[in-house]
Amino acid sequence: MEAVANGPNKHDYPNAGIIDGPTNPMVTPLLTDLYQFTMAYAYWKAGKHNERAVFDLYFRRNPFGGEYTIFAGLEDCIRFVAHFNFTEEEIAFVRETLPASCEDGFYHYLRGINCSDIEIYSISEGSVVFPKVPLMRVEGPIAVVQLLETPFVNLINYASLVATNAARHRFVAGKSKQLLEFGLRRAQGPDGGISASKYCYMGGFDATSNVAAGRLFGIPLRGTHSHAFVSSFMSPDEILEKSLHSRDGSTVCEDFVSLVQTWLSKLKWSKLLAGIFGETNQSELAAFTSYALAFPHNFLALVDTYDVVRSGIPNFCAVALALNDLGYKAIGIRLDSGDLAYLSCEARMFFCSIEKEFGVPDFGRTSITASNDLNEETLDALNKQGHEVDAFGIGTHLVTCYAQPALGVVFKLVEINNQPRIKLSEDVSKVSIPCKKRCYRLYGKEGYPLVDIMTGENELSPKVGERILCRHPFNESKRAYVVPQKVEELLKCFWSGSSDKGREELPPIKDIRDRCIKQLENMRPDHMRRLNPTPYKVSVSAKLYDFIHFLWLNEAPVGELQ
């Protein structure tokens, strides 16, 4: 790689198109561990910095006790790479930080670093992926690739984790429910929130409350009002502007407040509802009325500020029925506390009774949104108990991945100067799989993926209809023959630096989301179930198996028993 005096700009790379910078401007080459710089210096000092290295990025275990993971975060890695270079200020800071004994030439070298000599092969973003199989293979001068490690792992760890969490929530909730991500306030920092919104949408959520994420990524936005809005009102007397046009504009109701009061009293003494409630909270009634005057087409009320059954639901219904008189259709209610299954059933009963007694078409189907510390388990429990919720707003547990807040993505050297490398460990699960590899997904007769297989780079690729031996990488007794009906190569080139090799385009988020949903639907159901799912098999070719074990023996020191 030629050192150049100034960093490249995005147009320097053929076939790269115009790639934007990282979503978060704080993602710079300094967003890395100090040891990447100390290593870069040691490589440079040893004259090794341009040795061609191959690193695999992968994880060791599926999160959340499941047997699958959604791969996400690739686009941000490519955006980072496309703009990777050091400013003079950054170099000055590195110089300040490293020992004074470090030679000047190194800073000159840093000045010229870019990613024109890097190649990145990756599984497509939004794919269902499994442990040990490289999500990305990064090749290039070792010092540069090493500098990419921390940002890549950072950008992929949380993205993949939260996308997987979202997919799991979708799986439990079922396809017919609306899933809304409400996590911004509880996320781990500002772009914890922004990434959560992006990757939850990718994993199958329908919308977010996060306005910034809606703007950045085109995710549908949802939201109405909070408890504070309700308690900020004292009584309906404070509503001054009381008139409301009918939906078709043909008439004006001069006193919408009175219309609401009339309905509330009709409900109180109605045949089906008599005795359910007495005096409702007037602050709440004022808030709902006021909100309906502001959003007559989009009336959705949070009904648990004082008492759901005795106040919130009757107040909502009074306002909804008054709107109905003017041709508007209320959207529904949100429950944010208490027994959501019970309260949703009570609400549904209330709505159906009104439809029946007052002949309001479809009122029984008024939408019910539930929120309040929901997670996979509570969704599952609600399903078992029976509920009438149409939409779930999920925050804390979803975005912080409360059940398991970290994914263990790692970045390991597998080859240098065409020499395969292995990293050993006391713990077998931490031994790395050496060699520059190719990875394939083999599909069975029923169309489901059967097994992923890794081979050496120069092995023949598996063929449809041919019998292939798939071996567990570390357990010699685990192996199986597979005759694939379809073979999919998993790693595709997403970055080819300044070479003229082609590269995959970065698809829009909507396409990534579609891929994710489609791939999840195409998994064999026993891999997907929440309780004791069957592990999906990940294997190596017979040839790669033999090589791993040859290298292992070669590198492990032999003890001397005395």
Place this chain on the structure above:
Amino acid sequence: MEAVANGPNKHDYPNAGIIDGPTNPMVTPLLTDLYQFTMAYAYWKAGKHNERAVFDLYFRRNPFGGEYTIFAGLEDCIRFVAHFNFTEEEIAFVRETLPASCEDGFYHYLRGINCSDIEIYSISEGSVVFPKVPLMRVEGPIAVVQLLETPFVNLINYASLVATNAARHRFVAGKSKQLLEFGLRRAQGPDGGISASKYCYMGGFDATSNVAAGRLFGIPLRGTHSHAFVSSFMSPDEILEKSLHSRDGSTVCEDFVSLVQTWLSKLKWSKLLAGIFGETNQSELAAFTSYALAFPHNFLALVDTYDVVRSGIPNFCAVALALNDLGYKAIGIRLDSGDLAYLSCEARMFFCSIEKEFGVPDFGRTSITASNDLNEETLDALNKQGHEVDAFGIGTHLVTCYAQPALGVVFKLVEINNQPRIKLSEDVSKVSIPCKKRCYRLYGKEGYPLVDIMTGENELSPKVGERILCRHPFNESKRAYVVPQKVEELLKCFWSGSSDKGREELPPIKDIRDRCIKQLENMRPDHMRRLNPTPYKVSVSAKLYDFIHFLWLNEAPVGELQ
């Protein structure tokens, strides 16, 4: 508040000094929940938007099963407020997002919004804080304050959580150990990593590996090399530049590689170490030698790539002894897998044997750093088992707050137009404490904080030496008299908008860290212990107690039994 055509700049606020913008440029007024905008519209439409509201920001339970929390994130909130205004693009996006029926006047209103009419009273950042006591009290026009809710909660939740987690790790590790934050790669997104580094330092860590955080906040940086560095070498033969000057510059060792080999063979056959190891890994030996040639003053080696006892430690010692011959002192080793207690003891034994056998002064005290999925529990277990670790590198569990990845900070309306407001809930712990309040910390004879007390704004403040009745806010039987020896008012003005009231300066991070460490040391030990800590008492004045319960009865709907 006068609407102005253009947003303010930081110089518009007297006494504000020059306050930088938020650390993360993605923190803009759009980083909020959509419902803040729908509410703002509804307030505006009802002519309520300028009603003066008071919100309390607080949390309901201490995290990690503990009885204390560190308050962090204030500075970023103030920076956000100091620059709060909408760009035309942002307003255009809000307009696109809200229903088309929303009136134009609202967007004109948004255009003029700033925080010149907001006041923020806050506990000082870095303080030890407790549930229910407001960390911040935010006053101003209701629509504006509401727009601050989500960013404030987002900025404080994680900051306080991770600072508390850091403080807890420090408590278990003890004062004498070095604590290094190594979490960037596993953090929840890029500024999850940056915030983690900042707030872990605030909570008592000594250094971080995160270069960007080091640069932004002046946090000491630490880092050496990874497993990939070790396995990138094949054998010492590939080291071409083998010479090393002695530390004082007086001599040159022309073949440092041979010097290392000589030491390795001396160790192998030494009296005290004979039989412990045979052939060490040559790739590792080459990597250590090379690293020492690059950083002779700062040699620290990761010793577990192949085998700690049979390869890593002997290889390290050979290089360290060769450096010693030239007047350099090696720093030490890092262990990143296996039984850290056992391995650290083995390493110490090895170092001490060398000191003894070869008479190398202080070699027995060579530093041992341990990393690998450490958390509070493993630190505690290591202490119980006995270990020789001098420094801990902690990542995943620390920065993702694995034991509890979210803090439940909330933002509740407590007063509007001088009318106290309450939010009820089926769950008593979720009932808010109404009224604009003052908060005090009362100290006992031994100098420890005894109790926090909240009073109505206009009550007389507690006096030293006077007997004060402190009541549990919701449990009528829990109350106690206290005669404070010191009274500290907790909420201070940190933002006074365009008024000429003074405000507290934002202290540098080092001062915040010192405050935190000092306050933690001043807590009564039984509040701090990990197992069954005593809850610190949080109370209200007798007058406030009576008022809470009056308002509660007033707002709760009365059922009708039939």
